[in-house]
Amino acid sequence: MKALWTIAWKDFKTLVTSPIFFLTTAICTAIWSFNYLRSVSRFAQMSSLPPQMRQGQELNIHYHLFIDHISLINLIFIFAIPAITMRLISEEKKSGTYGLLLTSPITATSIAGGKFLAGFMVSLVLILVAFVYPLGTRAFTDFSMGPLLASFLGVCLMTGTYVAIGLFASSLSQSQVLSVILGILFNLILWLISQGSQMSDNEILSSVLDYIHVPQQFFSFLKGTINTSSFLFFLSAIGFFVFLTQRVVESSRWR
Amino acid sequence: MIEVKNLTKRYGDRIAIDTLNFKVKKGEIVGFLGPNGAGKSTTMKIITGQMAPSDGQVWVGGDDVFEKPIEVKKRIGYLPETPPVYMDMYVRDFLTFVAKLKGCESKKIKTSVDLALEKTHLTEVSNRLIQNLSKGFKQRVGIAQALVADPEILILDEPTVGLDPKQVSEIRKLIQALKGHHTVVLSTHILPEVQASCERIIIINQGHIVAEDTLEGLTSRISGSKRVRLRLRKVNGVVDKLNLLNGVTQVNTNGNFMDVDYDGSDQTIESISNLVVSDGAGLLELRPDDVALEDIFIRLTSEGGAR
Numbered sequence: 001m002k003a004l005w006t007i008a009w010k011d012f013k014t015l016v017t018s019p020i021f022f023l024t025t026a027i028c029t030a031i032w033s034f035n036y037l038r039s040v041s042r043f044a045q046m047s048s049l050p051p052q053m054r055q056g057q058e059l060n061i062h063y064h065l066f067i068d069h070i071s072l073i074n075l076i077f078i079f080a081i082p083a084i085t086m087r088l089i090s091e092e093k094k095s096g097t098y099g100l101l102l103t104s105p106i107t108a109t110s111i112a113g114g115k116f117l118a119g120f121m122v123s124l125v126l127i128l129v130a131f132v133y134p135l136g137t138r139a140f141t142d143f144s145m146g147p148l149l150a151s152f153l154g155v156c157l158m159t160g161t162y163v164a165i166g167l168f169a170s171s172l173s174q175s176q177v178l179s180v181i182l183g184i185l186f187n188l189i190l191w192l193i194s195q196g197s198q199m200s201d202n203e204i205l206s207s208v209l210d211y212i213h214v215p216q217q218f219f220s221f222l223k224g225t226i227n228t229s230s231f232l233f234f235l236s237a238i239g240f241f242v243f244l245t246q247r248v249v250e251s252s253r254w255r
Numbered sequence: 256m257i258e259v260k261n262l263t264k265r266y267g268d269r270i271a272i273d274t275l276n277f278k279v280k281k282g283e284i285v286g287f288l289g290p291n292g293a294g295k296s297t298t299m300k301i302i303t304g305q306m307a308p309s310d311g312q313v314w315v316g317g318d319d320v321f322e323k324p325i326e327v328k329k330r331i332g333y334l335p336e337t338p339p340v341y342m343d344m345y346v347r348d349f350l351t352f353v354a355k356l357k358g359c360e361s362k363k364i365k366t367s368v369d370l371a372l373e374k375t376h377l378t379e380v381s382n383r384l385i386q387n388l389s390k391g392f393k394q395r396v397g398i399a400q401a402l403v404a405d406p407e408i409l410i411l412d413e414p415t416v417g418l419d420p421k422q423v424s425e426i427r428k429l430i431q432a433l434k435g436h437h438t439v440v441l442s443t444h445i446l447p448e449v450q451a452s453c454e455r456i457i458i459i460n461q462g463h464i465v466a467e468d469t470l471e472g473l474t475s476r477i478s479g480s481k482r483v484r485l486r487l488r489k490v491n492g493v494v495d496k497l498n499l500l501n502g503v504t505q506v507n508t509n510g511n512f513m514d515v516d517y518d519g520s521d522q523t524i525e526s527i528s529n530l531v532v533s534d535g536a537g538l539l540e541l542r543p544d545d546v547a548l549e550d551i552f553i554r555l556t557s558e559g560g561a562r
Contacts, residue, residue, distance in 0.1 A: 006355040014343055100339035100400070102305035104356040105328040253324070254307045 007114030082183025085166030147224030154221020157234035164241035262311035286449030338397025342386035357404035488537025
């Protein structure tokens with residue numbers, strides 16, 4: 001456990017001071033700022049209209065402003081998180097420091113777990129930056145914090161899954177470029193795999209695919225509900241990919 | 256301390272090492288000598304537990320490397336061919352990180368790091384980024400990370416590659432100083448390296464052990480003879496007389512230089528020098544020839560791995 005934390009803290013410091021993290025944060029904040037500004041002005045425009053002209057819609061800041069922003073966070077993270085996690089293991093393999101980890105008296109679980117934690121802590125910094133926008137809005141208007149907190153939890157779990165996937169992609173090769181491409185590919189597959197349930201004739205397969213309906217699991221959090229099955233779904237997805245990474249690390253001992 | 260039994264590693268059809276057997280006693284400094292591609296690094300990787308053998312067993316300090324990897328890894332400090340350093344870390348931070356990884360007690364970490372810095376003469380660069388250091392310094396950081404947790408066994412894979420002559424001699428002195436406290440396995444293809452530091456030499460070629468002995472043992476075993484190199488003012492005439500001398504086996508001339516192979520006794524050297532001086536050939540230089548080990552090495556490793 002101590003070794004896990006040693007690796008996590010070292011990698012966190014390295015990642016959070018790396019140019020790739022600065023660049024990713026810069027691009028993310030540029031896109032979010034642009035979009036958030038537009039959303040806010042549209043929301044202001046809508047709220048200035050008399051109620052009969054809103055086509056029967058009840059105006060709600062969470063539904064009409066925040067969900068839009070959070071969906072964009074998620075969309076960008078599909079591509080940004082693999083860029084952050086790409087070097088976690090592949091860089092070590094390339095520079096020869098992987099041998100240092102393998103010859104140290106630590107388990108493969110500590111290596112995989114520590115790397116995941118490092119990636120997640122860095123992503124958490126990015127998430128906190130993303131949530132500055134809705135929190136900043138509170139300075140001008142009052143709204144219920146509950147749905148926003150549930151969304152925050154949802155984004156954390158979703159991002160954790162991306163980190164675990166990116167970590168696994170990074171463990172597969174020495175090349176960071178390959179890691180980032182694989183990471184994005186896996187993330188997209190995760191989002192789109194549920195589409196298969198409509199195409200499948202097999203009942204068991206389609207019910208399995210229905211369960212791994214990531215958009216549905218994720219949007220349940222955005223609507224403000226914390227539902228145990230979605231919570232467990234994301235935790236098991238994270239556990240699954242960290243476990244796969246642990247197997248890859250362990251495999252070098254018997255290959 | 257280290258026992259290797261029937262160790263074999265195959266990469267597909269290619270056999271990297273073939274049924275290796277050897278032992279290293281506690282406190283010993285053993286040189287692992289072989290040409291490039293002989294299987295030195297593969298053997299080291301298996302002993303340090305980062306690669307599995309196709310066959311055979313390795314015990315370190317009585318524990319099987321594959322059954323108790325954590326215990327074994329605690330005892331070993333390892334320097335691979337390329338120093339395993341994080342380019343974007345400071346020297347001191349890096350060594351602290353390694354000390355923590357190797358399971359040093361948190362109270363002792365600072366003293367261990369300071370000691371490792373001191374032993375490898377890195378104290379003055381301890382607050383610099385590793386990527387800004389020269390190759391020799393990076394290599395020393397690599398040695399420092401192997402030393403930092405004060406392991407019982409040190410496995411050094413070509414520790415002096417890329418160092419300048421002054422640094423090379425410093426590292427050799429350092430290895431000498433480790434004698435007694437640590438068991439050292441030193442892999443190299445550089446002969447003076449083993450001559451300078453090792454008590455016992457294992458020569459490996461194409462995955463086989465071709466010789467295993469002390470330095471003196473190896474030298475006498477192969478030829479049963481030694482060689483001196485002479486530099487004379489005039490060579491003519493002396494050669495025939497030297498050839499007739501008791502104990503001299505062979506004489507080769509090259510310009511003013513003369514290589515004389517003899518039976519190794521001090522008496523023969525005395526009569527060689529007497530003869531040269533009394534003959535008026537003008538003796539300018541007489542020294543034992545260090546090339547002897549190189550000859551052994553070349554002979555052993557060019558016979559296609561024959562035992």
